Amino acid sequence: MIVAERKPLNEIMDNLAGIGSVAVAGCATCVTVCSAGGEKEVSVLSSLMRIAAGQRGQDLQVVELMVERQCEWEFLDEIIEGIDQVDAVVSLGCGAGVQAMAAHFEDQLILPGLNTRFIGLPEQQGLWVEMCLACGDCMLDKTGGVCPVARCAKSCFNGPCGGSQDGSCEIDPDTDCAWQLIFDKLQKLDRMQILQEIEPVKDWSDSRHGGPRRIKREDLIL
Amino acid sequence: MTDKPVTADLGIIDSPVGAVVYACENSAWRAYNELLSAGLQVGSNLRVLKVPCSGRVDEVVMLRAVEDGARGVLVLGCPEDSCRFLQGNLRAKKRSSRTASALQDIDGFVGLVQYDALSGTSSGQLLNIITGFVDDLDELVTEEAVEQ
Numbered sequence: 001m002i003v004a005e006r007k008p009l010n011e012i013m014d015n016l017a018g019i020g021s022v023a024v025a026g027c028a029t030c031v032t033v034c035s036a037g038g039e040k041e042v043s044v045l046s047s048l049m050r051i052a053a054g055q056r057g058q059d060l061q062v063v064e065l066m067v068e069r070q071c072e073w074e075f076l077d078e079i080i081e082g083i084d085q086v087d088a089v090v091s092l093g094c095g096a097g098v099q100a101m102a103a104h105f106e107d108q109l110i111l112p113g114l115n116t117r118f119i120g121l122p123e124q125q126g127l128w129v130e131m132c133l134a135c136g137d138c139m140l141d142k143t144g145g146v147c148p149v150a151r152c153a154k155s156c157f158n159g160p161c162g163g164s165q166d167g168s169c170e171i172d173p174d175t176d177c178a179w180q181l182i183f184d185k186l187q188k189l190d191r192m193q194i195l196q197e198i199e200p201v202k203d204w205s206d207s208r209h210g211g212p213r214r215i216k217r218e219d220l221i222l
Numbered sequence: 223m224t225d226k227p228v229t230a231d232l233g234i235i236d237s238p239v240g241a242v243v244y245a246c247e248n249s250a251w252r253a254y255n256e257l258l259s260a261g262l263q264v265g266s267n268l269r270v271l272k273v274p275c276s277g278r279v280d281e282v283v284m285l286r287a288v289e290d291g292a293r294g295v296l297v298l299g300c301p302e303d304s305c306r307f308l309q310g311n312l313r314a315k316k317r318s319s320r321t322a323s324a325l326q327d328i329d330g331f332v333g334l335v336q337y338d339a340l341s342g343t344s345s346g347q348l349l350n351i352i353t354g355f356v357d358d359l360d361e362l363v364t365e366e367a368v369e370q
């Protein structure tokens with residue numbers, strides 16, 4: 001899932017200077033699961049904004065909205081009425097959600113309430129870790145399901161660097177060395193022979209280096 | 223228990239130092255009733271609300287109390303390892319701390335959000351906790367008034 005965290009309140013409030021009414025719009029998918037932009041976070045931010053507005057002497061009406069998925073037009077249509085009644089919207093969606101709302105509601109000021117951080121998973125309650133860089137050419141078949149692109153600080157493709165110490169990465173003792181994890185997993189699967197093959201230099205053209213990416217499925221296009 | 227009694231009308235808190243005390247019914251609420259039975263008062267400017275567990279008092283509940291005029295929010299739960307719902311008191315402690323931190327980020331906001339723990343038989347301790355909380359809150363509000 002996409003993992004995000006709330007922007008500092010003062011940054012959000014500074015963006016709302018001179019605004020009389022605002023909707024805080026949450027998203028019921030990824031950012032709800034990572035406790036950044038779900039219904040509860042919408043309520044918390046709305047309360048904080050009302051309190052902060054009072055301290056700033058700003059007459060700010062705050063309404064709360066939830067969208068099933070901010071990154072799909074069909075779901076955005078459901079909140080048109082609420083959007084029309086306010087001067088601005090603070091989106092608690094990921095970067096895709098904010099941009100979808102900005103494109104869909106052409107005449108409305110859409111502001112981000114979150115910083116989108118990474119694609120990851122909850123390693124434990126309250127702790128999310130990065131798992132995928134969306135590089136566009138998955139090599140997890142060769143690495144025992146552990147991604148060296150995202151989880152190795154140097155994105156090494158042929159074994160650990162000299163900074164691997166006692167299973168940890170040199171950047172932080174709490175960060176596992178991805179190549180130690182790969183080694184351990186392949187050993188467990190009795191597939192160590194995979195490591196005998198030298199992985200060539202990665203072709204990054206499927207990644208961000210070719211500009212914004214798109215996937216087109218002719219069979220699905222109406 | 224639904225949200226209604228927890229987020230009950232807090233409109234009676236109209237004084238600038240008004241505070242809400244959320245008292246776990248398994249500990250602080252019992253101690254509070256002992257105090258009342260003994261004829262002691264905890265302050266006219268406080269509203270004490272019974273909650274099924276301090277863990278029920280999340281950020282939304284605390285912030286709504288502040289929105290409704292409370293300058294202080296005190297959450298009282300059971301001692302560690304004594305929560306009827308296992309971890310409600312631990313969650314309440316962390317949530318109170320997070321809420322206090324969020325409010326500190328608001329320029330000019332003066333208020334106090336705290337968590338404390340006690341058993342249901344500790345009415346004397348309850349009185350000390352509340353008195354200390356009110357004193358700290360009064361001090362903050364007085365400092366603010368002087369600065370203004």
